Amino acid sequence: MKTVIENMNKFLEQRKAEVLEEAARLIADERKDESNFLKAKANIYDVFKALLGASYKAACNDKNAFYADFKKRAKTVPAAWRKSLEEASRHGDTKKVLTEEAKLSAADEIIAKFDELIKM
Amino acid sequence: MIIMTETEAISLFKCLADKSRLQILKSLIQEEMYVERLAERLNLSPATISFHLKKLEAAGAVKSRKDQYYTMYSINEDIFKLPIIEILKEKSEELDKQAERDAQYRKKVIDSFFQYGKLKSIPSQRKKKRIVLEEIAKSFEAGKEYTEREVNLIIADYHDDFCTIRRDMISEGILERENMIYKKVL
DSSP states (O other), X not given: OHHHHHHHHHHHHHHHHHHHHHHHHHHHTTOHHHHHHHHHHHHHHHHHXXXXXXXXXXXXXXXXXXXXXXXXXXXXXXXXXXXXXXXXXXXXXHHHXXXXXXXXXXXXXHHHHHXXXXXX | OOOOOHHHHHHHHHHHSOHHHHHHHHHHXXXXXXXXXXHHHHTOOHHHHHXXXXXXXXXXXXXXXXXXXXXXXEEOHHHHHSOHHHHHHXXXXXXXXXXXXXXXXXXXXXXXXXXXXXXXXXXXXXXHXXXXXXXXXXXXXXXXXXXXXXXXXXXXXXXXXXHHHHHHXXXXXXXXXXXXXXXEOO
């Protein structure tokens, strides 16, 4: 369980740095709006880092309880973003659509990485 | 000709200060296009293109029309034919506020340098001195000719150092002197 957490934290930090680097590149390329969507995405790695910590605390060293708790949180939290995305799409709010899509793309890749790590 | 307000001009310039949006406009100047075509051409997602097009449309830079299943976007040429100098010539929406701020500043300077109709001291700061001199100049009638003695008497009502003030009024272009005759310029 500790290895999974360590690897997850490493992954989250690395991905956040990569996304922020891409955001900086976009700013340098005079694409500030697109860069802002990536900054919103970068924040999600921190959100999931906090979720990981919360699940670890709640599980009291029980590996299966930790996995289940994190999976549950990883599904619940982005649910609000999916709802917001649907709402924004319905109203043609393109800014919100791109923000929520960026956040959800980070969430999807984090969940995929977690699934991959717990299978190992 | 199109008239652009200050707010509209700011919105347009802000909108144009983005490389992706400039690339979209460069594509649209060639021909009208729909979102997916622009996305393919510029290697951006359709959602990103839609976002930029919405901003461009709101700023008046592009127009759209429905064509069967597609929304076709084209450049709003009228906006881009407007010379920037014409935008600068438009009356500023800030003008009234600026005038109000100037009037407040003027009052503050007059209140602090004059007491009971007398000038307490000659300001050293040029901007303040100019305001003080203009205030004294109100005692001169426009178009009327004054001898130096008359000028001195009027200024002496405000301050004992009438020579300095008289010379300052000349150098600031508030009074003009010709053959020892003085006239108010303002």
